[in-house]
Amino acid sequence: MIDISTENIKKEYENLKKEIQKHDKLYYVESKPIIDDRKYDEMFNRLLEIEKKHPEIKAPDSPSNRVGGLKNEGFEKVNHSIPMLSLDNTYSEEEIIEFDKRIKKNIKSDYNYSGELKIDGVSISLIYESGVLKRAITRGNGITGEDITQNVKTIRTIPLKISKDIDIEVRGEIFMPNKEFERINEERENSGKDVFANPRNSTAGTLKLLDTKEVAKRRLDNFIYYLINPEKYGIKTQTEALDFLKEIGFKINKHNKMLRDVDEVINYWKYWNKNRKELEYDTDGIVLKINDFEIQKKLGTTVRSPRWAIAFKFEAEQKETKIKEIKLQVGSSGIITPVAILEPVNLEGSTVQRASLHNFDYIDQRDIRDKDYVLIQKAGGIIPQILEPIKEKRTGEEIKIHPPSKCPICDSETGKLDEEEVAIRCLNPLCPAKLKRTLEKFASNSGMNIEGLGPKLIERLFDSGLIEDLGDIYKLDKQKILSLGEGIGEKTANNLIKQIEQSKNRPLENIIYAIGVPGVGKKIAKDLSNKFKNIDNLLKAAKEELTNIDGIGKELAESIKSFFEEEMTKRVLEKMKKYGVQFSKKEVSFKNNVLQDKIISQTGSLKSMTRKDFSDYVEKRGGEFSSNVTKNTDILVIGENPGSKLQKAEKYGIKILEEDDFFTQFK
Template sequence: MASGNAQVEGQASLFGDEDRLAASPRARAAELNRLLNIYAYRYYALDDPVVTDAEFDRLLRELHAIEELHPELVSPDSYTQRVGGYVSDQFEPVRHAQRMYSIDDAMNLAELDEWLARTDEALGSTPEHPVAYTCELKIDGLGVALTYRDAQFVRAATRGDGTTGENVTANVLTIKDVPHALAPEGLASVADAGLGHSVEVRGEVYMPKHSFVRLNEGADAAGREPFANPRNAAAGSLRQKDPKVTAHRDLETFIYAVADEAPLSVTTQWQFLQWLRACGFSVNPNAARCTSAHEVHDFCARALAHREELDYDIDGVVVKVDSFAGQEALGFTARAPRWAIAFKFPPEEKRTVLREIRIQVGRTGVLTPVAEFDPVLVAGSTIARATLHNIDEVRRKNVRVGDTIVVHKAGDVIPEVVGPVLELRPADSVDFEMPALCPSCGSPVVREEGEVAYRCVSIDCPAQAHERLCHWVSRKAMDIDGLGDELIGKLVAAGLVSDVADFYDRLTATALAGCPTGRVSVAGDDILVGKTIAAKVMEQVEQSRRAGLARVLFGLGIRHVGEQVARSIAREFGSMGALMEADEERIAAVEGVGPKIAHSVREFLSVPENLSVIERLREARVSLEEQRSADEPAQTLSGLTFVLTGTLERHKRDEAKAALQAFGAKVSGSVSKKTSYVIAGAAAGSKLTKAQQLGVPVLDEDALEQILATGEVPGGEDDE
């Protein structure tokens, strides 16, 4: 689920606290849910993945494992209880006839066999009457639902969040293999079964490999960034506001499911695929009906062996119980059918030669080794570099300059070095060593005890300065659109910007307009920033002055301070001035912070150069206060922790949670001695019992009504 190498240092900081969190299942589950939601949003809503599929699956599996051991941590808003996907506000929302689910994954044959054995047992499989399975290729595209009324195509929607999708009818109409009317051959088999007024079929929109290559070849000429892979290209093309753009993107479909099979005169998935073909839909020809694990294995092996011969990307095989009656008997979990599983393929691997291990210096001074190798085509695009993360990883993979190496794309997205082909290793190769001096500024490099990373300690390091500037303007920090990596490099080279305060007290539209963009025209001349673009960028700079304390804290790049920590600190202290007066112990007391992060914050605020930048930001009218909209309620419930349990008759659980959080409360999924109040609806179970055992005050839905209306707990002071 990721593209490029820009996230190397950021990922290290995201996962650096796993050991601390592992000691608290509740904290780790909350962190996993936070990460999964961020990564899913980037993948589904923005078509801009930041982690691999494998890493995403690893986190989801860890969350499943924690919730299995601690069922009290399962809540309706846990990622394990939802379908992946998002609904953007760019298109009209469409409610699906029935929910579109995700599919659980089997990462190896052992897990696939466990699922097959479990399913066989549940459905009473015998040698005389074995359970049949339909095996289909898992297309790496974008899920879509097509609705036909009276046999005529009327609407198309993306999967969205599973319940509601985005109306992309106009764009899907431009896809050549989508029938505008169901063919008579297909209708003939359902006329007596009561097709009725509408039927909703589901499938995948994808971009063929040859179309993807052609699209990316024209990226520079069109003035846009190339797509990371065909799946992202298909998603981006389908979500175009102008259908004419979609029409030129050569999208295609494979249809394989139906919202409700009851009106159809078919009883199995295999029969249904034939019906789809008869209706005129594009159905993948690579499918098989299997009656044993051996046959399923053979299909998966053939699909993997011939994967590269296909003109579209696949990342596995979907195995389904063939009988619709069997599917109904097995049912669904909160997010996936029990009658289907996706066997995921290992990523495609290629050989190439490692020419150099280059050191990249990040914004916090971390030195990251990056492999530079001969360009090679992998999973639809050419790659020539991949991060090696740190020296321990270099040692573990045992790679040396000059090696013939195996590379792949983790999750079919992120370039990764698998390891060397040892029999081809040159006789004169030597182990790679981290430099003693920073390659950017020449300052000493240190490796602190207990840390993996080597770090440049100079605050004047130009490489760090460049990365800090890029981080400051990023979407989750100050969100200054138009200032990209290359342009910032040109601004630094021109002496216009050297630290983040320079964006506000030195940079002007006039100076920006004459700066090279980093791109070159067909004639070989530098393309300069135009006056119109310069004015728009400065408008973004002006708007960022009001971003608020949380974004400033995150944007400053303080070590260990991520988005959530920055928000917690901003909410607790309210202003930079109050934070600067706080000692380390006071900062550590903020929920979610702790001694390690507090030390980092206090250390950052003790450096004179950092204080100078903060003072210049203040003088430049950059808000160093916590931002709260005019209609945001006062934080009257700050410091209180609520637990919701049972059935609420007047509120949806997630709406009540959001309303409590808007008043500053924390809403937890489990009861402990630290719980302030439990709000119990009808049929409340073990959480209510535990609250009574611990003496935690219990409120009913009437009390919840008063809290949401006033922001105050009825009789709260007495209860406390």
Template structure:
């Protein structure tokens, strides 16, 4: 058992893994593969000092984590905008061709799974992370190592990131649910949920048994490895040993793109994995950069979502739920039915007007679909199937939870419970405050909050931060041991350090979503400064209108809201915006929009971006009429031309260096 033999076996097993899981072309029998794996494990057991993290033997799992750690992405993982029909596809094409008349597209299957970022350091898998909120994800390296189609090593020096989708093949999904049914366990609703649940297991042995797979589809730094098109980048990562989807289509004809979409729509059910649409990307990478991004999505790519599957089932009852703002929503209780890959028993009816306009009645046979393949909704009733026993819809007059009379606000279709002491409104507010996009208190989900509320541990938001006082009582709850309690207390304490925008969103001020909370936080830097701002100042901020101002005015004039804020301050919650660091120095770049082009000598591009950000600049990837400065390195190209056309101030690296006294 020599070290040379160990290296030989590892090389063979990696080659066999690649042939089986990536090329789908096995070259040895299962028996031969298992024999080599046993020999490798025997050598590593005898010589533990030879065991490495990238050994094929490590793919069986076994690592158990206490909790998931957070990872900040080097570059944001943005989602795509959606389209749903041919007209919207043509409109996307027209927008692109206004800038690039001869554009070429790459069409890829939109795999229904979980987005992942894989980062390699000098050829070895360093870490794998989920998308999370696009900026911060969770470290799932221990589970990703069990996915045999993902290489643990690649032939590459330096840092390398590749992104893709982890999914569960239909065969694996069916086998998993059969096993769970035999064991009397709850079944997974669909392969996407099963995949997501698998990579979020703390025990990697569980993930290893789930037979996950992955397709890789993006290299954020493709131009740095010599690629000029997205298709070249796909071919490049395929050469490195990554699994890419073979059903990729390149075309410069938008009608041909639509034909490909129709073809894949028909073939969707025959594929061995779930897809929920087709992604269309501009092929040329330089054109992608020039087209740029909106606040949320790239302008050079779009996701065509398949038409929502529609099914017929019986509407058994209509119940009413309440949200954190007190809005009352009618919901249909349905005979269980499978739609778009999962079993649906409840669907939203939106509001009174929607139900009456569609004449939906209890006892009707109704058509149900998933809006955007996510939220179940009732499309229409089948009036021709009525037998006379159906009951007409009647909107309730009183809150189903506290009994207060409901009020329909002017210019709105919704009814509201205005009782601030309504238990269910309080529960929804607490749930919202602890949610991922708000304070992100892991371990404090909806069911736990409802349970804690009913037990009297959490009656308002402030009580979250006193939960440690109920430690023994909580540990007496079934399934809630010492470790769970310690993790929860740690998550609660950590949330006190969140930046202002998380808290502002968590406060649940009407109309202030996550993006608006971020905008307001960047502008005012503290909660107090925002609450002291004049109406004119608020209205001067991008996207802030009269409705937002009214909501802020209501909050700052409401004694209960101000008391909540005062209590949270006393509990030690941060009230300030933490994302921006103190300016390095006063400079002409503070508050200005700056673009960088060409090959830099002074520092790397990332270092330049970070440096400019610390000078207070807004660094963008493209030149426009809103650009104030363009900093040029060697071989500056079209960005320099455009800057000169638009009259943008152009600085060489040397001029930049002198300006900031470097």
């Protein structure tokens, strides 16, 4: 007997889903909304209510997938069905004319071009089965990309279900609109985070986030521009393909245009070179494609790029301005960067008042001087760049710029890590300018793994005078943390003190990495830990002992020696030792090597320890911890809210254990 109430719910759900999808397309793809936000919200909330009460009827193309909520545990590597090739670039009309001549030479029949704006974003391949989005893969190296399906589902202009129940693969570009880029950067700046350099970087960073809720908060957009195997659908040209893709629900750029000859191509380029700033997104050129797919096949591809397409890049606008002064900035690694403060000038729609001079070799090669008139442009349309001085405007007041022998912040010695290095650095490990970033590295997962001690809290601790060097972290107590005031309660203070206490027993390799030895990454830190066993041995190590380690040359050995010979380094280490930080390698006994030769993976949150601690637990018992599940995995341990690894483990027949069972069996 059919449950009428359940059938009615299913019917209501399907109607709601279709109605919301219709309005999503009208609003996000066509920019033609026909209902107000309140009515839309009522429908959406009712859909969420039904899914909550009846999770079994939730559809894979549900609009609720746009909200996010899933936590990715990493991104699986996936091979593309057909390689995602790069395009050859040109910046000149002459080269476009030459490109057209090569086409004419090889193709005797008539042809035309599809002209499309080149969007400055991240390439994506979308795979649909029976009309439903199943997979979204990044370009990667062109052969293999990463599966970012859950993140892509949050992008409202990408349909979760198209209007035809067909199997189809399309390619396009995901981008961040300029207004959204400005909004996010303003938020990041206000919260003390680094701002993104440009919308493309912001897009790439967003698509790499593991939390889909965070991805959903950043309003990414897309244009689709390519159909795989168009002959399956009886389509013969690129312009037909774009019309077909628009018809079945994809967002297509309205500025695409069929161009009959090379003159129309150049005019199309000239128009958008002049008017591109009117667009709501970044474009750095046009893409020119032979329109006919049969001709495309005849022309073929090289290993790297198609012979039937080319990118015609836009010119960078150049302006003249004057250097008011040169400021020296000290970065987190101690690199001293000269920055030109400029007389304000409007360049490509924004006011430019400063430009990096990169390093002192760059200045010397171009003979750039303080008070020079200079020619500037925006590299890639984004970053102000000084091209050259205008020497004929020199008056004699210009001042040559020399590399500093002393740090502009702490007055310590400057130098290079090795002879080949271009950068000049402050060699003081405790220079205030780089201490905040050093503290962030110190507290990171790969360092002392102090959860809760992030950039914003470090900023407050530093600005309040509670921290002046790394060792001061271990002088903090509950009252000092509470004294920071707003936003810091008992729970936060207690948790931070607990984390700091636990960090005193981190492995020696973590400590070596965390204290910021110049040129020492995680691998070298581990090798130093294995060789010297404790910090005292490392402090006494001869240069010859250091160079015996693979990856450490004479210059790096000298840098390590100099770091540990600094009086300030010694004082910090003594302070850490005084407050209980353990500086010896913890030797592991493998008498009860219960996990010998076993590969262990984890999904979900463990209630008893962090992922890093679990990895250490496995390795101390002779096993290997892997962040991915493969056919070679021996055991998958599941915690709360397990992710996609669970399905993989079931598929491969891998042994699955709950947290308590695992720790009972493998003590």
